[in-house]
Amino acid sequence: MSRLETRELVIDVPERRDGRALTLSVEPGQVWGVLGPNGAGKTTLLHTLAGLRAPRRGQVLIDGSPLAALGRRQVARTLGLVFQERHDGFPATVRETALIGRHPWLSAWQMEGGEDLRLAEAALERLDVAHLAERLVSTLSGGERQRLAVATVLTQAPQIWLADEPTNHLDLHHQSAVIALLAGEAAEGRAVMMCLHDLNLAARWCDHLLLLYPDGEACWGPARQMLVPAALERLYGQRLATAEIDGAPVFVPVR
Amino acid sequence: MATPRRSLWSPLVALALLGLAALLLSVTVGSAALSLSDVWAVARGEGSPLARTLILDLRVPRSLSAFAVGGLLAVAGALMQVLLRNPLADPYVLGLSGGASVGALAAMLAGLGGAVITGSAFAGAFLSTLLVFGLAHGTGSWTPSRLLLTGVVVAAGWGAVITLMLAISPAERLPGMLYWLMGDLSYSRTPWPPLALLLLICLLLLPLGRSLNVMARGPLQAAALGVRVRPLEWTIYLVASVLTATAVTTAGSIGFVGLVVPHMLRLVLGNDQRLILPACALAGGTLLVLADALARTLIAPEQLPVGVITALLGVPTFLYLLYRSR
Numbered sequence: 001m002s003r004l005e006t007r008e009l010v011i012d013v014p015e016r017r018d019g020r021a022l023t024l025s026v027e028p029g030q031v032w033g034v035l036g037p038n039g040a041g042k043t044t045l046l047h048t049l050a051g052l053r054a055p056r057r058g059q060v061l062i063d064g065s066p067l068a069a070l071g072r073r074q075v076a077r078t079l080g081l082v083f084q085e086r087h088d089g090f091p092a093t094v095r096e097t098a099l100i101g102r103h104p105w106l107s108a109w110q111m112e113g114g115e116d117l118r119l120a121e122a123a124l125e126r127l128d129v130a131h132l133a134e135r136l137v138s139t140l141s142g143g144e145r146q147r148l149a150v151a152t153v154l155t156q157a158p159q160i161w162l163a164d165e166p167t168n169h170l171d172l173h174h175q176s177a178v179i180a181l182l183a184g185e186a187a188e189g190r191a192v193m194m195c196l197h198d199l200n201l202a203a204r205w206c207d208h209l210l211l212l213y214p215d216g217e218a219c220w221g222p223a224r225q226m227l228v229p230a231a232l233e234r235l236y237g238q239r240l241a242t243a244e245i246d247g248a249p250v251f252v253p254v255r
Numbered sequence: 256m257a258t259p260r261r262s263l264w265s266p267l268v269a270l271a272l273l274g275l276a277a278l279l280l281s282v283t284v285g286s287a288a289l290s291l292s293d294v295w296a297v298a299r300g301e302g303s304p305l306a307r308t309l310i311l312d313l314r315v316p317r318s319l320s321a322f323a324v325g326g327l328l329a330v331a332g333a334l335m336q337v338l339l340r341n342p343l344a345d346p347y348v349l350g351l352s353g354g355a356s357v358g359a360l361a362a363m364l365a366g367l368g369g370a371v372i373t374g375s376a377f378a379g380a381f382l383s384t385l386l387v388f389g390l391a392h393g394t395g396s397w398t399p400s401r402l403l404l405t406g407v408v409v410a411a412g413w414g415a416v417i418t419l420m421l422a423i424s425p426a427e428r429l430p431g432m433l434y435w436l437m438g439d440l441s442y443s444r445t446p447w448p449p450l451a452l453l454l455l456i457c458l459l460l461l462p463l464g465r466s467l468n469v470m471a472r473g474p475l476q477a478a479a480l481g482v483r484v485r486p487l488e489w490t491i492y493l494v495a496s497v498l499t500a501t502a503v504t505t506a507g508s509i510g511f512v513g514l515v516v517p518h519m520l521r522l523v524l525g526n527d528q529r530l531i532l533p534a535c536a537l538a539g540g541t542l543l544v545l546a547d548a549l550a551r552t553l554i555a556p557e558q559l560p561v562g563v564i565t566a567l568l569g570v571p572t573f574l575y576l577l578y579r580s581r
Contacts, residue, residue: 076481089340
């Protein structure tokens with residue numbers, strides 16, 4: 001189990017004033033949702049938390065140790081990131097792509113063994129893409145690629161999950177399935193933080209929310225306290241109608 | 256990579272056998288054809304003095320040089336392609352060979368020799384690398400067309416510098432210098448340094464193979480999976496420059512080997528660098544040995560520069576790849 005913390009963190013969004021520094025802690029078992037309009041810095045935040053870009057100020061800590069003091073490999077064993085954008089370089093099969101999730105766990109001289117292969121196969125199975133194992137990634141649909149990206153991080157088996165819009169391109173069923181999988185990871189003691197565009201998925205699955213405003217302002221806390229229609233309307237600049245289904249609030253944009 | 260253990264050795268063994276066959280063929284053909292039995296006799300320490308000189312002093316060193324240079328260029332090309340995630344990257348196309356040639360020529364013009372030429376060629380190749388990657392990276396991300404344009408312009412610049420050097424150099428030095436430019440193996444003296452380097456680099460790259468596989472998915476993904484991207488990138492820049500510089504000092508600037516060989520191998524073997532890199536060393540060597548044998552026999556007893564043959568293979572491949580990449 002691992003904890004992800006930020007101390008006075010200001011992410012580096014070009015030409016934006018500092019806004020409010022983030023001091024928060026994603027505990028094992030928690031599911032955090034990051035909400036905000038386009039350009040609010042959600043992806044930048046996740047990349048900063050993963051150590052892929054430097055913050056403007058402040059610190060990111062894993063289990064109390066500053067990210068900068070941990071080696072890249074050590075970070076990769078603890079923390080996994082589902083990217084929003086993916087680039088195809090050379091042709092690769094689905095199985096090969098899932099298998100690269102084992103990279104941080106293998107020494108330089110080690111080949112992927114039977115156990116690694118088994119983990120990759122199991123991940124593909126859970127994301128419903130095992131039947132595509134031999135296919136080239138470039139031939140997959142957007143949703144299939146998205147599920148493969150989640151399967152790759154599942155193969156990586158991190159204690160902290162960061163997911164950048166993990167439901168992108170997914171059909172309704174797979175949206176729920178992927179979020180349920182992430183919530184399941186949290187239930188097993190992992191810490192999860194994901195950027196979402198779908199307020200209703202956030203309301204149903206997240207126990208904590210971080211609202212990022214385009215001007216750098218931010219607020220965060222337990223989901224119940226954050227899901228205030230007025231705050232959300234200000235966040236998106238969009239009027240919302242609210243209802244309740246199955247005990248969770250549902251938000252619908254109105255004209 | 257799917258079932259890693261299964262398929263690693265058999266392609267390499269097959270390629271090694273092909274390489275041996277090519278070397279054997281290359282030793283028998285030329286201005287005076289020899290039979291396999293002549294070769295066998297010499298190998299046992301017998302045979303006529305003429306055949307001994309022909310084989311041991313001329314053809315074997317030359318063929319081994321060709322093998323080493325082909326291997327070096329193919330591995331350099333494969334490395335740059337991984338780094339840039341672009342199958343069009345090649346030391347010749349991107350101007351590394353040009354930079355190395357300028358370095359080597361400058362050393363020769365100054366009347367220096369031996370190790371200084373190699374060092375100077377390396378400096379030229381590395382300067383080229385920095386120029387091309389630095390400029391193409393620039394602000395924002397590079398696109399294939401931007402990278403290629405930068406490479407082509409840098410290569411053209413080196414071409415002009417070479418012409419200038421040739422114009423101002425004393426006449427008696429000209430023949431020795433022209434050889435750098437044609438890509439010709441007939442001046443290469445001993446094959447051992449480039450062969451040793453090829454072997455050494457292949458061994459050094461072995462533990463980096465899986466990191467390179469991850470790098471082929473892009474630097475961000477690689478960093479997220481625990482690769483220290485910057486040091487790895489610099490290692491590859493340096494290694495590709497050393498490989499190119501050694502190839503150029505051995506045989507002048509030979510184009511397109513680094514383009515054709517990795518492309519063909521990836522089509523057949525997939526893209527696991529742990530397999531592709533040693534396979535490139537073997538197949539690149541084989542290709543250049545065959546190209547050199549062809550260059551010696553096509554218009555025998557005259558010889559063609561081997562660069563002509565590789566260009567005839569490489570230009571269509573390059574154009575095809577460019578066409579397919581939209």
